[in-house]
Amino acid sequence: MRWNIKEYRDGFWAKKTNGLSAYIRRICLWPETKPSQGPGYDINYKGLTIARLYFENKGATVKALEMSRSFPEISDLDLVEIAMRVNKLRNALTAS
Numbered sequence: 679m680r681w682n683i684k685e686y687r688d689g690f691w692a693k694k695t696n697g698l699s700a701y702i703r704r705i706c707l708w709p710e711t712k713p714s715q716g717p718g719y720d721i722n723y724k725g726l727t728i729a730r731l732y733f734e735n736k737g738a739t740v741k742a743l744e745m746s747r748s749f750p751e752i753s754d755l756d757l758v759e760i761a762m763r764v765n766k767l768r769n770a771l772t773a774s
Contacts, residue, residue: 683763689719692760702764723749729757738765
């Protein structure tokens with residue numbers, strides 16, 4: 679699994695060691711049921727949104743969308759790893 683994440687435009691760019699790449703684009707999600715939830719991110723692969731990341735307190739939640747089934751090369755574990763790495767990078771960027 680091993681994804682490398684770097685800052686890119688209005689989000690992040692994720693590249694896996696085997697050459698796969700995904701764009702993580704910042705979106706605004708403030709549902710009425712979770713007012714403490716901050717902005718989220720869409721994970722786009724081959725131009726399609728395959729998952730959503732939500733950040734709340736110190737944790738992250740990944741929700742795979744229906745479209746993710748079309749791309750078996752990106753597993754649920756890959757999505758979790760991307761979420762963990764984006765969360766870590768976000769925390770590092772806000773600390774500096």
